[in-house]
Amino acid sequence: MTGTARINDFVVRFANVNGSGSASANQLFARAILRMGVPATPRNIFPSNIQGLPTWYEVRVSEAGHLGARGGTDLMVAMNPQTWDQDVGAIVPGGYLFYDSTRPARRLRDDITVLGMPLTELCNAQYEDPRQRQIFKNIMYVGALSALLSIEAGVVEQLIAEQFRAKEKLIAANVHALRLGRTQALERFACPIGLRVQRAAAVGDRIFIDGNSAAALGAVYGGATVAAWYPITPSTSLAEAFARYCKRYRTEPETGRARYAIVQAEDELASIGMVIGAGWNGARAFTATSGPGISLMQEFLGLAYFAEIPAVIFDVQRAGPSTGMPTRTQQCDVTACAYASHGDTRHVLLFPEDPRECFEFGALAFDLADRLQTPVFVLLDLDIGMNERLCAPFAWDDARRMDRGKVMTAAALEAGREFGRYLDVDHDGIPYRTLPGTHPVRGAYFTRGTSRDEYARYTEDGAAYQRNMERLLRKFATAKQHVPRPLRRDAAEGAQFGAIYYGSTAPAMDEAASLLAARGTAIDLLRVRAFPFHDDVAAFIAEHDRVFVVEQNRDGQLRTLLINECEIDPAKLIRVVHYDGTPITARFIADAIGTSAEAAKIVPLRKAAP
Amino acid sequence: MSFLPKPRLHHPELATNAVGLTRRDYEGAISTLCAGCGHDSISAAIVRACFDLSLPPHRIAKLSGIGCSSKTPTYFLGAAHGFNSVHGRMPSVLTGANLANRDLIYLGVSGDGDSASIGLGQFAHAVRRGVNMVYIVENNGVYGLTKGQFSATSDRGARSKKGVANTDAAIDLVGLALQLGATFVARSFSGDKTQLVPLIRAALQHPGAAFIDCISPCVQFNNHEGSTKSFDYVREHNEAVNRLDFITGRDEITAEYAPGDVEVVRQHDGSLLSLRKLAADYDPHDRTAALAYLQERSAAGEIVTGLLYVDPEPEELHTHLNTVAAPLNSLDEAALCPGAAALDRLNAALR
Ligand SMILES: Cc1ncc(C[n+]2csc(CCOP(=O)(O)OP(=O)(O)O)c2C)c(N)n1
Ligand code: SF4
Ligand SMILES: [Mg+2]
Numbered sequence: 016m017t018g019t020a021r022i023n024d025f026v027v028r029f030a031n032v033n034g035s036g037s038a039s040a041n042q043l044f045a046r047a048i049l050r051m052g053v054p055a056t057p058r059n060i061f062p063s064n065i066q067g068l069p070t071w072y073e074v075r076v077s078e079a080g081h082l083g084a085r086g087g088t089d090l091m092v093a094m095n096p097q098t099w100d101q102d103v104g105a106i107v108p109g110g111y112l113f114y115d116s117t118r119p120a121r122r123l124r125d126d127i128t129v130l131g132m133p134l135t136e137l138c139n140a141q142y143e144d145p146r147q148r149q150i151f152k153n154i155m156y157v158g159a160l161s162a163l164l165s166i167e168a169g170v171v172e173q174l175i176a177e178q179f180r181a182k183e184k185l186i187a188a189n190v191h192a193l194r195l196g197r198t199q200a201l202e203r204f205a206c207p208i209g210l211r212v213q214r215a216a217a218v219g220d221r222i223f224i225d226g227n228s229a230a231a232l233g234a235v236y237g238g239a240t241v242a243a244w245y246p247i248t249p250s251t252s253l254a255e256a257f258a259r260y261c262k263r264y265r266t267e268p269e270t271g272r273a274r275y276a277i278v279q280a281e282d283e284l285a286s287i288g289m290v291i292g293a294g295w296n297g298a299r300a301f302t303a304t305s306g307p308g309i310s311l312m313q314e315f316l317g318l319a320y321f322a323e324i325p326a327v328i329f330d331v332q333r334a335g336p337s338t339g340m341p342t343r344t345q346q347c348d349v350t351a352c353a354y355a356s357h358g359d360t361r362h363v364l365l366f367p368e369d370p371r372e373c374f375e376f377g378a379l380a381f382d383l384a385d386r387l388q389t390p391v392f393v394l395l396d397l398d399i400g401m402n403e404r405l406c407a408p409f410a411w412d413d414a415r416r417m418d419r420g421k422v423m424t425a426a427a428l429e430a431g432r433e434f435g436r437y438l439d440v441d442h443d444g445i446p447y448r449t450l451p452g453t454h455p456v457r458g459a460y461f462t463r464g465t466s467r468d469e470y471a472r473y474t475e476d477g478a479a480y481q482r483n484m485e486r487l488l489r490k491f492a493t494a495k496q497h498v499p500r501p502l503r504r505d506a507a508e509g510a511q512f513g514a515i516y517y518g519s520t521a522p523a524m525d526e527a528a529s530l531l532a533a534r535g536t537a538i539d540l541l542r543v544r545a546f547p548f549h550d551d552v553a554a555f556i557a558e559h560d561r562v563f564v565v566e567q568n569r570d571g572q573l574r575t576l577l578i579n580e581c582e583i584d585p586a587k588l589i590r591v592v593h594y595d596g597t598p599i600t601a602r603f604i605a606d607a608i609g610t611s612a613e614a615a616k617i618v619p620l621r622k623a624a625p
Numbered sequence: 626m627s628f629l630p631k632p633r634l635h636h637p638e639l640a641t642n643a644v645g646l647t648r649r650d651y652e653g654a655i656s657t658l659c660a661g662c663g664h665d666s667i668s669a670a671i672v673r674a675c676f677d678l679s680l681p682p683h684r685i686a687k688l689s690g691i692g693c694s695s696k697t698p699t700y701f702l703g704a705a706h707g708f709n710s711v712h713g714r715m716p717s718v719l720t721g722a723n724l725a726n727r728d729l730i731y732l733g734v735s736g737d738g739d740s741a742s743i744g745l746g747q748f749a750h751a752v753r754r755g756v757n758m759v760y761i762v763e764n765n766g767v768y769g770l771t772k773g774q775f776s777a778t779s780d781r782g783a784r785s786k787k788g789v790a791n792t793d794a795a796i797d798l799v800g801l802a803l804q805l806g807a808t809f810v811a812r813s814f815s816g817d818k819t820q821l822v823p824l825i826r827a828a829l830q831h832p833g834a835a836f837i838d839c840i841s842p843c844v845q846f847n848n849h850e851g852s853t854k855s856f857d858y859v860r861e862h863n864e865a866v867n868r869l870d871f872i873t874g875r876d877e878i879t880a881e882y883a884p885g886d887v888e889v890v891r892q893h894d895g896s897l898l899s900l901r902k903l904a905a906d907y908d909p910h911d912r913t914a915a916l917a918y919l920q921e922r923s924a925a926g927e928i929v930t931g932l933l934y935v936d937p938e939p940e941e942l943h944t945h946l947n948t949v950a951a952p953l954n955s956l957d958e959a960a961l962c963p964g965a966a967a968l969d970r971l972n973a974a975l976r
Contacts, residue, residue, distance in 0.1 A: 451726070
């Protein structure tokens with residue numbers, strides 16, 4: 016049969032076995048497409064396992080620039096017999112199957128084009144060493160795909176040369192395997208197939224990086240010097256990237272010594288404890304964790320809130336509760352972070368949409384933590400944290416200085432400035448602090464989680480306790496002016512509906528809005544980038560009959576927060592939730608909103624009210 | 626309850642130390658602990674040791690967990706910053722503080738519940754990391770603040786005030802500290818100031834993880850017949866292996882003891898410790914032998930006190946992390962931020 020023809024707009028999915036070394040070959044494939052100027056968005060779908068279980072790598076090619084997951088597979092590269100049935104079943108009608116035909120195929124469909132190539136056999140004929148056979152088999156299929164999809168061979172070879180830099184032998188071996196695959200495909204099949212990559216100029220100056228690395232780099236630029244962490248997927252690579260960047264950028268040239276300290280703690284309690292200790296003592300400090308770590312940190316987070324200690328927490332979310340689906344994505348720690356700890360607390364949250372914002376917010380979080388003297392959470396998730404994503408290049412202004420917030424200096428103390436640790440001198444709820452060791456006789460105070468008066472003296476006086484709790488609310492209100500504002504994008508014509516979304520949901524939401532517009536449903540968009548919510552958020556909700564809150568968790572956690580914090584009538588906020596652990600897609604959003612909007616259009620909310 | 630600051634009437638006869646301060650300058654707010662509580666004696670010993678060493682009080686950071694013992698940092702060194710953190714987690718907070726500024730002295734004060742029960746993990750890990758600190762456990766074998774429940778250091782068979790016997794084995798923090806690589810390990814008794822003050826002084830001078838388990842009777846809940854942490858019991862069963870006379874590098878060694886009885890230990894910073902031996906063949910440089918000795922004496926019902934182990938050439942966490950000499954909290958943008966040009970190069974490599 017003749018397959019579907021699509022240029023620069025299709026999805027390729029690689030089905031591999033975990034630990035088979037396919038990752039770098041798959042990455043090579045995605046990068047080659049990017050180098051041809053065509054946006055490509057890869058996503059790893061991997062098990063909680065080191066070796067042997069199935070893993071997938073999905074690349075969405077989209078000249079239109081849609082970076083969200085699409086759903087459906089146009090070309091399946093089936094390299095894992097374990098998942099054969101599932102993989103073959105996932106191909107859209109008219110799609111393609113590329114597989115290793117060394118062993119005869121089990122079950123095939125007749126509505127797809129089947130491209131079998133005896134990869135193992137070809138490889139075994141070429142290589143003796145089992146590891147080489149494995150590695151080069153992966154490179155070989157990249158070669159074959161380059162022919163099938165008309166990816167320029169020169170581009171792939173150039174990437175190989177860059178990857179192995181001066182290691183000529185490795186370059187030659189990889190190029191050899193690549194060409195072998197390419198030649199074989201050209202000989203066996205009518206190349207290219209209907210799916211094609213065609214040179215375009217849709218990538219521009221964008222960069223390609225994962226959110227965890229970007230956030231870690233943000234921490235370096237933001238001046239973080241202390242990191243304490245405990246390994247947990249999907250946050251581990253953030254701490255590791257921080258170590259890598261620190262080694263590169265933070266080694267004192269004269270001495271070779273470290274301008275940073277990274278401690279792998281014994282657990283998340285210790286991680287956050289170290290961060291709080293360092294923050295109290297004036298170093299910029301952070302931890303990187305995921306949901307289970309956040310659960311463990313609760314008591315300490317309440318202390319940091321109440322004792323007013325700067326701390327930055329990168330929470331790379333995964334599906335919970337408990338161990339949940341540890342290698343699948345969700346936005347499910349929103350309420351847990353917003354109200355972390357017992358007692359009345361509220362915490363600052365930042366929601367980056369992509370690696371670029373992971374970098375920006377990663378740096379900003381430290382300014383905010385110092386300015387507000389409180390924990391600041393940067394909420395990534397597995398989808399943006401662990402996948403490489405095309406994003407605007409990082410930017411930095413060399414004139415930018417760290418905002419260390421209100422730290423009273425030895426000179427100010429010496430000059431006789433009044434110091435009361437919890438005194439609201441500027442009426443913004445933010446008091447001054449001093450760092451240990453500042454002045455021989457002035458400015459020392461006792462930090463505690465128990466109630467105290469404005470001069471940090473222990474007290475059980477209810478009035479003093481309440482004054483302090485009220486001041487903390489004032490401080491939280493001040494935070495609104497400092498956190499990133501929501502970004503609004505209105506539909507061309509006046510829209511009856513609005514949609515609020517955040518974080519990694521952004522690309523799918525953007526695409527869904529255009530799908531909906533094409534179907535005649537106009538929708539205004541508001542991307543929330545931080546908590547506390549800016550007044551614009553409540554205003555946006557007030558302006559629309561109905562507002563969809565699109566997110567990746569079961570309970571509509573941001574919606575809950577909006578209802579609670581902005582005192583919104585729950586009926587006005589419609590939950591659009593996707594939480595099976597796969598990244599949300601534009602199709603899902605468009606269908607959910609579309610159905611609901613159609614129903615609402617027939618009986619507009621306002622008119623339906625008695 | 627809020628309380629009044631202590632009147633700071635400087636007695637004309639109060640002597641000043643090398644930095645021109647009096648003992649009073651090392652004190653804190655008036656204690657709110659029970660009269661006679663062992664913890665107050667430890668606070669007094671800390672005051673004394675810091676005064677003797679002429680440490681500028683504001684260069685000390687005092688950290689604690691939660692408990693009667695953990696309250697005490699309010700009662701000494703009023704000119705120092707203090708941090709009363711959460712129950713059992715002082716070690717991590719202290720570790721972080723130490724990472725931020727290696728130039729201050731870190732004094733961690735904790736209880737047996739705080740360190741051996743809820744906080745055993747953090748205690749162990751701070752010790753094994755070699756955090757440069759003085760870590761004092763004010764060990765009374767009970768939870769004082771929650772009114773007398775057994776803690777993890779209560780001896781098996783010890784009786785509570787209500788007469789109930791403890792059936793769980795006791796955790797010996799000294800044994801753990803030795804095993805985990807602490808480079809200064811001592812045990813003392815709040816009722817023995819002459820032993821305790823020099824130990825605290827030596828610990829403050831020790832550039833590594835220094836641990837002192839200080840038995841500190843709770844007069845309210847654990848000072849009765851049948852307790853193994855009462856004043857009477859500890860006095861009766863105390864077996865000091867040595868007496869420490871701390872001597873700074875500048876001082877002469879006073880040869881007041883018979884030769885052979887005194888060992889002079891030169892510390893890394895040049896200061897000297899003079900140890901008077903009480904147990905004939907106790908060697909405070911032999912970790913393994915120390916552990917064996919402790920277990921043997923403990924089985925015989927004795928409480929071994931003194932300087933149990935010291936490594937004159939300790940390593941600490943900053944050495945392991947190879948951090949720069951300047952405190953991390955003092956580094957500015959020039960030292961920390963790679964800048965726009967580096968970022969542009971990085972951008973280029975990501976295309
Ligand atoms: C998470 C938590 N659990 C329980 C408590 C209650 N609590 C306060 S102090 C304490 C025990 C303190 O015992 P110890 O450290 O031996 O100090 P002591 O009062 O005996 O000096 C407990 C259980 C608490 N503060 N926090
Ligand atoms: S209850 Fe015990 S430990 Fe607490 S203050 Fe009283 S005597 Fe001391
Ligand atoms: Mg106790």
